[in-house]
Amino acid sequence: MSVKNIPYKIYLDESEMPKAWYNLRSDMKNKPAPLLNPGTHKPMRAEELEQVFCSELVKQELDNDTRYFSIPGEILDYYHTFRPSPLCRAYNLEKYLDTPAEIYYKFEGNNTSGSHKLNSAIAQAYYAKKQGLKGVTTETGAGQWGTALSMACAYFGLDCKVFMVKVSYEQKPFRREVMKVYGADVTPSPSETTNVGRKILAEHPGTTGSLGCAISEAVETAVSNEGYRYVLGSVLNQVLLHQSVIGLETKTALDKYGIKPDIIIGCAGGGSNLGGLIAPFMGEKLRGEADYRFIAVEPASCPSLTRGVYAYDFCDTGMVCPLAKMYTLGSDFIPAPNHAGGLRYHGMSSILSQLYDDGYMEAVSVPQTAVFEAAEQFARVEGILPAPESSHAIRAAINEAVRCRETGEKKTIVFGLTGTGYFDMVAYEKYHDGKMDDYIPSDEELKKYIAKLPKID
Amino acid sequence: MSVKNIPYKIYLDESEMPKAWYNLRSDMKNKPAPLLNPGTHKPMRAEELEQVFCSELVKQELDNDTRYFSIPGEILDYYHTFRPSPLCRAYNLEKYLDTPAEIYYKFEGNNTSGSHKLNSAIAQAYYAKKQGLKGVTTETGAGQWGTALSMACAYFGLDCKVFMVKVSYEQKPFRREVMKVYGADVTPSPSETTNVGRKILAEHPGTTGSLGCAISEAVETAVSNEGYRYVLGSVLNQVLLHQSVIGLETKTALDKYGIKPDIIIGCAGGGSNLGGLIAPFMGEKLRGEADYRFIAVEPASCPSLTRGVYAYDFCDTGMVCPLAKMYTLGSDFIPAPNHAGGLRYHGMSSILSQLYDDGYMEAVSVPQTAVFEAAEQFARVEGILPAPESSHAIRAAINEAVRCRETGEKKTIVFGLTGTGYFDMVAYEKYHDGKMDDYIPSDEELKKYIAKLPKID
Numbered sequence: 063m064s065v066k067n068i069p070y071k072i073y074l075d076e077s078e079m080p081k082a083w084y085n086l087r088s089d090m091k092n093k094p095a096p097l098l099n100p101g102t103h104k105p106m107r108a109e110e111l112e113q114v115f116c117s118e119l120v121k122q123e124l125d126n127d128t129r130y131f132s133i134p135g136e137i138l139d140y141y142h143t144f145r146p147s148p149l150c151r152a153y154n155l156e157k158y159l160d161t162p163a164e165i166y167y168k169f170e171g172n173n174t175s176g177s178h179k180l181n182s183a184i185a186q187a188y189y190a191k192k193q194g195l196k197g198v199t200t201e202t203g204a205g206q207w208g209t210a211l212s213m214a215c216a217y218f219g220l221d222c223k224v225f226m227v228k229v230s231y232e233q234k235p236f237r238r239e240v241m242k243v244y245g246a247d248v249t250p251s252p253s254e255t256t257n258v259g260r261k262i263l264a265e266h267p268g269t270t271g272s273l274g275c276a277i278s279e280a281v282e283t284a285v286s287n288e289g290y291r292y293v294l295g296s297v298l299n300q301v302l303l304h305q306s307v308i309g310l311e312t313k314t315a316l317d318k319y320g321i322k323p324d325i326i327i328g329c330a331g332g333g334s335n336l337g338g339l340i341a342p343f344m345g346e347k348l349r350g351e352a353d354y355r356f357i358a359v360e361p362a363s364c365p366s367l368t369r370g371v372y373a374y375d376f377c378d379t380g381m382v383c384p385l386a387k388m389y390t391l392g393s394d395f396i397p398a399p400n401h402a403g404g405l406r407y408h409g410m411s412s413i414l415s416q417l418y419d420d421g422y423m424e425a426v427s428v429p430q431t432a433v434f435e436a437a438e439q440f441a442r443v444e445g446i447l448p449a450p451e452s453s454h455a456i457r458a459a460i461n462e463a464v465r466c467r468e469t470g471e472k473k474t475i476v477f478g479l480t481g482t483g484y485f486d487m488v489a490y491e492k493y494h495d496g497k498m499d500d501y502i503p504s505d506e507e508l509k510k511y512i513a514k515l516p517k518i519d
Numbered sequence: 520m521s522v523k524n525i526p527y528k529i530y531l532d533e534s535e536m537p538k539a540w541y542n543l544r545s546d547m548k549n550k551p552a553p554l555l556n557p558g559t560h561k562p563m564r565a566e567e568l569e570q571v572f573c574s575e576l577v578k579q580e581l582d583n584d585t586r587y588f589s590i591p592g593e594i595l596d597y598y599h600t601f602r603p604s605p606l607c608r609a610y611n612l613e614k615y616l617d618t619p620a621e622i623y624y625k626f627e628g629n630n631t632s633g634s635h636k637l638n639s640a641i642a643q644a645y646y647a648k649k650q651g652l653k654g655v656t657t658e659t660g661a662g663q664w665g666t667a668l669s670m671a672c673a674y675f676g677l678d679c680k681v682f683m684v685k686v687s688y689e690q691k692p693f694r695r696e697v698m699k700v701y702g703a704d705v706t707p708s709p710s711e712t713t714n715v716g717r718k719i720l721a722e723h724p725g726t727t728g729s730l731g732c733a734i735s736e737a738v739e740t741a742v743s744n745e746g747y748r749y750v751l752g753s754v755l756n757q758v759l760l761h762q763s764v765i766g767l768e769t770k771t772a773l774d775k776y777g778i779k780p781d782i783i784i785g786c787a788g789g790g791s792n793l794g795g796l797i798a799p800f801m802g803e804k805l806r807g808e809a810d811y812r813f814i815a816v817e818p819a820s821c822p823s824l825t826r827g828v829y830a831y832d833f834c835d836t837g838m839v840c841p842l843a844k845m846y847t848l849g850s851d852f853i854p855a856p857n858h859a860g861g862l863r864y865h866g867m868s869s870i871l872s873q874l875y876d877d878g879y880m881e882a883v884s885v886p887q888t889a890v891f892e893a894a895e896q897f898a899r900v901e902g903i904l905p906a907p908e909s910s911h912a913i914r915a916a917i918n919e920a921v922r923c924r925e926t927g928e929k930k931t932i933v934f935g936l937t938g939t940g941y942f943d944m945v946a947y948e949k950y951h952d953g954k955m956d957d958y959i960p961s962d963e964e965l966k967k968y969i970a971k972l973p974k975i976d
Binding site: 235244442 | 526596697895898902903941
């Protein structure tokens, strides 16, 4: 299928880089379900969303029809400082696995935020600046999104208020410091600075926080401060739109060498990386122009697609956000303390949820130690130390490649390597010391949270 | 001078990448002084050096005449996993500084070791493997070299024993963990595992170690274990040879766009990055084909070129290594605890020392807080969080660019951005908190150590 002389790394020229984001929703027959007002259960109108989000981003959020959105020049300028990201041929991994499969990975970790999150952060900061805002608020768990947003805000001279889940704030002081280098104001959550934070602290003194709680605090801070809006690093339609730059670059690079993938794999937390990577390929599949297998990989400890239900749910703990229809484990579900902070969200992007429900995509879940085993194999032969999140995709890609070795099939596998693991060495240490567990929630446990989902007519 | 449409990042195609290292010594009229036997003060013969170093590397070390050394295919294979590194046009920094100068930087930090050290590590591991050795030993201070060597050894299946300066071992647990992911055996130095370590511990109980001491332990371990040799990440001629890949790529990229630099700047600790970056340009200057200004930037707290003497000195504390003629502050000199661990060596590469002494190169020293100020400015506009070492070059480049703003000159500045600062957040935190000092040794203090230099006829 592929031509000869494929280099280890394919870098596009600046002239080949995408000039527009691709809106996957435009090609979906069944559109993702709309966000609902948590009080009225009616679809959120633009005016309502604009109280929380930047106006231009609300337009992108609600637009299910426009196929391409031009990327503004100011955003392209910044993209050029860290993009194109390389599409890498994993020659060394193929050799190590002794597989006939050809393995490629799109590496999004070659920037200081350490992940793909910067693709959307710079877009969201740009629209906030253009709207004349003073600043933005957000939450961060593992820290990639907070770092990315801090960098983007520093570039445009915006104030950036980050609510960082307290346990991460304390356990990842270096992540926190990176954000401070970029001038961000980082507050451990829950905090005394918001009503929702004070309420949670009063009810659960000593809590180490959660992503859902940090979201609630960030939203409250945005709506109660003049000139601020809230921004989010995953789940939302707008974020998947921005992240389509990953898939568009990947497709251009593959097309250049006449490579057609059979399987495309990505880790899935809120869905931003996977949604971005598969976007143009899924578009072809939806339009009947090509066929691919898409595999979402999630942690066995937080299996929203593989063991959740497709229903409307709250996005945050404080229930201040709109309701979203998604594969969910219930907004109260707190996953076991696994080490892929970016994959610990209870729900999944509405776009990906709809595509999965319609049968366009597969999903698998993998246990934690198997993920770190794959991470270490990958690091040793391919050089790059992967983030725990990204390593879920590595695990699934290796599994597919090993299957090819057994069947003799020469499949072409592409996976998303979303980030680096420099700030996750505590997790690697635990893996080495044999102190990592593989907690998998029981059916009983999952049922308990799913029973508490809001009832929507 | 330069043509239009220069991209933000210039990536060479694989076919344009260097196939041979360039040996700068071949073009030097005054060759660097030979290493001397510390007992006899006679030049070290190959047979003597081969007790400590790999045979092929000894050949490279002693060869002052061969202009090019072919890069073996196995090394090129690995280079392709992290090279070419980008040559970046600092458009955003130029704009921020409002300077007519054009600024470029060769970014060597886009690999898991976080620095340029991997260029030589993979070469040294390859020759060790080819010689049929079991493993190699080395020391590491800041940790970049140890990480790079661990990665290289994992790739070739060699055992890797790293002596890590105790204070770094304790303060940088994550660096240590990265090395363990790559299977290295990491020992805090001084240790009870060597004679020299036990001696130092007995004389200075509670010492936190030094690079000179870790070198002594690594050398002792290499010579007292069958099938092991010692490898070093800087200072040596062979290391500068391997690092010429930085300068060769840089020159090819600049030539492609018709860009001729006026000033080339690099930070200088042992000299491996600077020597590699300037190699092909210095070659042109030595051959009278072109002229450039070269600036070595060192910390004001460890000013070997700007305030040291050019003389034979010990390379290590235990005095087990050969004597090298170099700009030195004396092998007993312990610099103030600044945060650029890679620039805290008392001496400088013999090649660079000779070139500096012959007037082909300038040197400046910069105080620590001014370095971090430049680092933070750079991070905010160019995105990349730089290593403290690399930030010395940033400081000098910004100073030159500001001078251009004042004079109106449109100079072309190229500097080496050797690495990333992800593992240096303690230093950034100190800078933020105003707890960073700018200790500069007095003349009296320097004299004291220089007086103790060995007397060589």
